[in-house]
Amino acid sequence: MDYDYDLIVIGAGPGGSMAAKTAAEEGLDVLLIEKRQEIGAPVRCAEGVSREALEEFFEIEKSWIAREVVGAVIYGPDGSSIKMAARMAGNEVGFVLERKIFDRALARMAAKAGAEVVVKTTATSMKRINDGIEVELKRMGESYKLRTKLVIGADGIESRVGKWAGIDTTLKIGEIESCIQYLMAGIDFDPDYTHFWLGNCYAPGGYIWLFPKGDGVANVGIGVLPTKTREGPKHHLDAFIKERYPDGEIIEIVAGGVPVSGGLESAVADNVMLVGDAARHADPMTGGGIANAIKGGYFAGKVAKEAVEAENFSREFLKRYDELWKGDFGETLRKNKIIQKKILKMDDETLAKLIRSVSGYDLEQISLRRLMIELIKKNPRILWDLRDLFM
Amino acid sequence: MDAGKDSEGRLVIDRYKCAYCGACIAVCKYDANLLIETFVWVDEEKCTLCKACAKTCPMRAIEVVEKR
Numbered sequence: 001m002d003y004d005y006d007l008i009v010i011g012a013g014p015g016g017s018m019a020a021k022t023a024a025e026e027g028l029d030v031l032l033i034e035k036r037q038e039i040g041a042p043v044r045c046a047e048g049v050s051r052e053a054l055e056e057f058f059e060i061e062k063s064w065i066a067r068e069v070v071g072a073v074i075y076g077p078d079g080s081s082i083k084m085a086a087r088m089a090g091n092e093v094g095f096v097l098e099r100k101i102f103d104r105a106l107a108r109m110a111a112k113a114g115a116e117v118v119v120k121t122t123a124t125s126m127k128r129i130n131d132g133i134e135v136e137l138k139r140m141g142e143s144y145k146l147r148t149k150l151v152i153g154a155d156g157i158e159s160r161v162g163k164w165a166g167i168d169t170t171l172k173i174g175e176i177e178s179c180i181q182y183l184m185a186g187i188d189f190d191p192d193y194t195h196f197w198l199g200n201c202y203a204p205g206g207y208i209w210l211f212p213k214g215d216g217v218a219n220v221g222i223g224v225l226p227t228k229t230r231e232g233p234k235h236h237l238d239a240f241i242k243e244r245y246p247d248g249e250i251i252e253i254v255a256g257g258v259p260v261s262g263g264l265e266s267a268v269a270d271n272v273m274l275v276g277d278a279a280r281h282a283d284p285m286t287g288g289g290i291a292n293a294i295k296g297g298y299f300a301g302k303v304a305k306e307a308v309e310a311e312n313f314s315r316e317f318l319k320r321y322d323e324l325w326k327g328d329f330g331e332t333l334r335k336n337k338i339i340q341k342k343i344l345k346m347d348d349e350t351l352a353k354l355i356r357s358v359s360g361y362d363l364e365q366i367s368l369r370r371l372m373i374e375l376i377k378k379n380p381r382i383l384w385d386l387r388d389l390f391m
Numbered sequence: 392m393d394a395g396k397d398s399e400g401r402l403v404i405d406r407y408k409c410a411y412c413g414a415c416i417a418v419c420k421y422d423a424n425l426l427i428e429t430f431v432w433v434d435e436e437k438c439t440l441c442k443a444c445a446k447t448c449p450m451r452a453i454e455v456v457e458k459r
Binding site (some may be wrong): 035037039042044045116122139154157158159160169170171172173176178179180226232233234253254255257259 | 410411412413414416417418419422425426427428431433445446447449450451
């Protein structure tokens with residue numbers, strides 16, 4: 001059978017571009033397609049990522065970063081707070097990105113590595129033919145079919161690729177955070193920190209965030225769980241803003257769903273691998289997805305090379321990708337899903353009590369894991385069932 | 392289409408509210424909707440009016456209206 005490509009990557013977010021870049025660097029013939037007419041827009045993201053997550057793969061360019069922060073402040077429902085150093089706070093704290101620039105830079109890297117990139121091109125269906133796969137595409141009114149050995153689905157929260165390949169990616173309404181975010185100008189906050197407000201009084205089943213982007217400018221957003229509130233996220237965010245930042249101007253609105261199911265059991269099928277939000281790889285506790293999308297894209301790109309070399313595109317072979325992501329961030333997804341479920345059961349009084357119990361600690365020196373251990377020690381009755389995760 | 396569903400209504404998306412984020416697609420277990428770049432298309436044959444999408448929509452752009 002003649003193939004047009006070794007690999008077609010569907011979706012040019014960070015996960016897709018990373019997969020295309022990695023596979024192209026390995027010498028594969030790669031096509032990267034993006035259904036939107038612009039890569040990186042509209043943004044569907046709070047734009048927070050750690051320095052480490054980027055440094056692992058890239059020479060960081062200044063233009064990608066809107067603002068660097070030194071840590072995170074977490075506010076409880078009663079106003080008490082804890083402050084953590086960025087390097088201790090995990091995957092989402094450190095940089096606030098300019099996704100419109102970052103996503104394009106990544107797509108350019110994929111192109112530079114040899115991948116073909118096309119925009120305003122949608123995959124409309126897919127079927128297996130012999131050992132390969134035929135993808136039907138629509139590009140500005142023109143329909144055409146391409147044959148490829150492999151497909152990487154990096155097609156986001158609304159992923160179709162998984163379903164075409166027989167992977168059930170449907171999220172229950174208790175497994176998706178419904179999010180809205182305003183880019184606000186003219187507001188007052190400490191720009192050296194990202195800020196998080198926890199509690200049902202702010203955001204039922206989620207939290208409110210403020211990620212600094214510049215002087216008096218920040219992403220102020222909210223995620224709520226549809227099973228926890230009848231109102232949409234906008235209602236809750238507007239109430240918060242009316243109270244805190246009544247004079248701020250909204251200069252951009254961002255909406256989106258964040259998968260918090262904790263990842264698919266398996267992100268592969270015959271000829272197909274899924275990465276990023278399509279694989280439900282966002283962190284179920286923090287909602288952060290960039291770091292895992294980049295890693296997943298890297299792993300999928302490497303496995304694509306191995307599969308082409310072995311001329312084996314079966315699900316069985318591609319399970320190597322499952323092993324790689326599970327061995328890297330799979331355990332954290334699993335643990336954080338358990339913690340998220342635990343937090344969802346807490347009332348605001350309990351949550352406030354937990355935050356108060358550690359608000360005196362020097363969190364410049366303490367890791368998230370250490371903090372969890374302290375929390376469990378101080379609040380054994382509330383958190384006893386979490387002890388095996390950390391102790 | 393069965394008569395019961397016909398009398399219940401149909402899904403309407405307010406284009407002025409929709410931010411084409413795709414959250415509604417992720418929760419549809421009937422594969423009854425599609426995001427075509429900035430346009431959400433609903434397959435009325437497949438849609439069961441379960442309202443999972445309406446409950447998830449961050450912009451509250453989805454409503455079930457009575458069929459005339």
